[in-house]
Amino acid sequence: MPSTPSAQFSLTIRVEIADRPGMLGRVATAIGDAGGTIGAVDLVAIEDGLAVRDITALCSDQSEWDGITAAIAAVDGTRVLDTTDRTFQMHLGGKIELHSKSPLKTRDDLSMAYTPGVARVCKAIHEDRDKAFQYTIKRNTVAVVSDGTAVLGLGDIGPEAAMPVMEGKAVLFKEFAGVDAFPICLDTKDPDEIVAIVKALAPTFGGINLEDISAPRCFEIEDRLAAELDIPVFHDDQHGTAVVTLAALINAAKLTGRELRDMRVLVTGLGAAGVAVTKILQSAGVTEIVGCDSKGAVHIGRPDYLDGSMNPIKRWYAETTNPERREGRPGDVIDGMDLFVGVSGARVMPAEALARMAKDPIVFAMANPNPEVSPEEAAPYVRVMATGRSDYPNQINNVLCFPGIFRGALDVRANHITEGMKMAAARAIAEIVPEDELREDYIIPSVFNRDVAPAVAAAVAEQARSAGEAHAHNELGFAATDEVRVAAG
Numbered sequence: 001m002p003s004t005p006s007a008q009f010s011l012t013i014r015v016e017i018a019d020r021p022g023m024l025g026r027v028a029t030a031i032g033d034a035g036g037t038i039g040a041v042d043l044v045a046i047e048d049g050l051a052v053r054d055i056t057a058l059c060s061d062q063s064e065w066d067g068i069t070a071a072i073a074a075v076d077g078t079r080v081l082d083t084t085d086r087t088f089q090m091h092l093g094g095k096i097e098l099h100s101k102s103p104l105k106t107r108d109d110l111s112m113a114y115t116p117g118v119a120r121v122c123k124a125i126h127e128d129r130d131k132a133f134q135y136t137i138k139r140n141t142v143a144v145v146s147d148g149t150a151v152l153g154l155g156d157i158g159p160e161a162a163m164p165v166m167e168g169k170a171v172l173f174k175e176f177a178g179v180d181a182f183p184i185c186l187d188t189k190d191p192d193e194i195v196a197i198v199k200a201l202a203p204t205f206g207g208i209n210l211e212d213i214s215a216p217r218c219f220e221i222e223d224r225l226a227a228e229l230d231i232p233v234f235h236d237d238q239h240g241t242a243v244v245t246l247a248a249l250i251n252a253a254k255l256t257g258r259e260l261r262d263m264r265v266l267v268t269g270l271g272a273a274g275v276a277v278t279k280i281l282q283s284a285g286v287t288e289i290v291g292c293d294s295k296g297a298v299h300i301g302r303p304d305y306l307d308g309s310m311n312p313i314k315r316w317y318a319e320t321t322n323p324e325r326r327e328g329r330p331g332d333v334i335d336g337m338d339l340f341v342g343v344s345g346a347r348v349m350p351a352e353a354l355a356r357m358a359k360d361p362i363v364f365a366m367a368n369p370n371p372e373v374s375p376e377e378a379a380p381y382v383r384v385m386a387t388g389r390s391d392y393p394n395q396i397n398n399v400l401c402f403p404g405i406f407r408g409a410l411d412v413r414a415n416h417i418t419e420g421m422k423m424a425a426a427r428a429i430a431e432i433v434p435e436d437e438l439r440e441d442y443i444i445p446s447v448f449n450r451d452v453a454p455a456v457a458a459a460v461a462e463q464a465r466s467a468g469e470a471h472a473h474n475e476l477g478f479a480a481t482d483e484v485r486v487a488a489g
């Protein structure tokens with residue numbers, strides 16, 4: 001496992017350095033000794049025997065940042081002029097903007113794009129509502145809807161604070177699948193209100209991606225919207241995560257010579273992700289599952305099950321898992337498990353407990369931004385390790401799923417994203433890694449692998465067609481893909 005710091009802090013430090021031989025080397029050593037990793041060094045100016053340089057450095061936290069600037073300042077003949085946090089800089093003014101597809105240079109352009117010409121298009125759609133897919137952004141646009149209640153592992157941080165993540169999802173939709181996604185953060189947590197608002201917004205969109213809405217409200221919201229809307233509704237934290245987890249498990253099982261039906265699995269965190277991961281693993285043949293919530297392992301003998309205070313989804317969980325009624329915290333119930341799936345929060349699993357797993361343990365510690373157990377601590381005990389982060393190998397992140405699954409669903413104008421489409425997506429992601437290339441640190445394709453989203457889209461579209469989920473008049477959907485292909489060159 002690499003021991004490089006995470007790129008959570010990426011800094012550009014502007015430093016004035018005496019222009020003498022060896023000075024840059026001394027500054028570089030000071031940064032390294034303070035825990036930083038140098039990314040780039042650019043010369044800004046040389047004047048009066050002083051060189052001004054921009055040094056880009058990665059570090060893991062604020063104290064390391066302070067240590068780096070102090071260490072540079074302590075080198076004789078240097079002065080720190082400025083420090084820029086590159087992550088904040090990237091977010092200045094937000095991460096996305098709209099562009100017009102049509103030139104607007106003449107009266108003629110204007111009278112087609114807007115009034116009077118546009119009125120004929122409006123009337124055509126008024127006569128046939130379906131034409132919205134042909135003549136508006138609907139066919140290629142997805143709403144990324146959040147109420148800010150379960151943002152990464154940061155919890156209920158509110159709609160404004162959720163926006164950078166939702167903008168990020170929109171960037172990923174566009175980058176990987178050519179889908180135009182728009183972030184919408186709602187100032188309500190009331191399921192009735194959320195359902196009503198999303199339904200009212202639906203005419204604009206070809207799909208709804210629910211994001212970072214906490215359990216158990218997320219289950220009801222998704223079910224109601226999926227039943228009431230004729231466009232795909234997909235809660236990414238549930239199903240995107242489940243699809244990618246299954247993809248990684250298919251390959252980890254192959255690598256370690258196991259069958260899914262023989263595996264024992266511990267899932268920690270029974271919210272949106274944990275429940276959906278459990279369901280997809282059950283559909284894929286896994287039968288022995290134990291789930292832990294913040295009170296410990298769930299089973300039908302637990303006091304909150306017996307006194308009726310457990311919520312319905314956890315009651316279902318208690319009734320379909322943990323027949324042995326294992327009791328305790330995640331570290332207490334891990335004995336003999338083949339796989340640990342963490343979708344809860346940072347440092348929930350003590351590393352030493354992993355020693356009690358079955359032979360060739362597989363650990364997917366997927367909480368963001370920090371995993372249940374760090375790869376460094378887990379390394380002595382596990383054979384296959386994955387996290388949700390990009391700074392370690394084996395990144396299990398729903399970005400491998402949601403762009404492609406919506407691409408496929410929009411292309412065939414599917415009304416729903418079915419279980420079959422999710423399974424097809426999982427298999428497509430798994431198959432990107434050729435069997436003879438599987439390794440402990442390569443069970444899942446990189447999120448930058450440009451083959452992933454098209455492969456997922458094709459598998460999802462094919463599954464929708466063969467299951468009769470593709471819209472009867474789907475030619476326009478296919479055309480949308482062609483345009484994306486043309487635009488992408």
Ligand SMILES: NC(=O)C1=CN([C@@H]2O[C@H](COP(=O)(O)OP(=O)(O)OC[C@H]3O[C@@H](n4cnc5c(N)ncnc54)[C@H](O)[C@@H]3O)[C@@H](O)[C@H]2O)C=CC1
Pocket residue numbers: 149150151152153154212213214215236237238241268269270271272273274292293294295296342343344345348366367368369387388389396397398399
């Ligand atoms: N790598 C990936 O692609 C994804 C990772 N996640 C991560 O999974 C975590 C959960 O996300 P969601 O399910 O969307 O949130 P959620 O709020 O719906 O569920 C979180 C659940 O974890 C439980 N939990 C918290 N601390 C716990 C503990 N110490 N032991 C056992 N359970 C505990 C909570 O009670 C809650 O039920 C977050 O950290 C999130 O970033 C979520 C989706 C995708």
Ligand SMILES: CC(=O)C(=O)O
Pocket residue numbers: 150151152153212236237367368388397398399
């Ligand atoms: C990746 C993601 O969707 C999450 O951590 O919530």
Ligand SMILES: [Mg+2]
Pocket residue numbers: 152211212236237
């Ligand atoms: Mg999420």
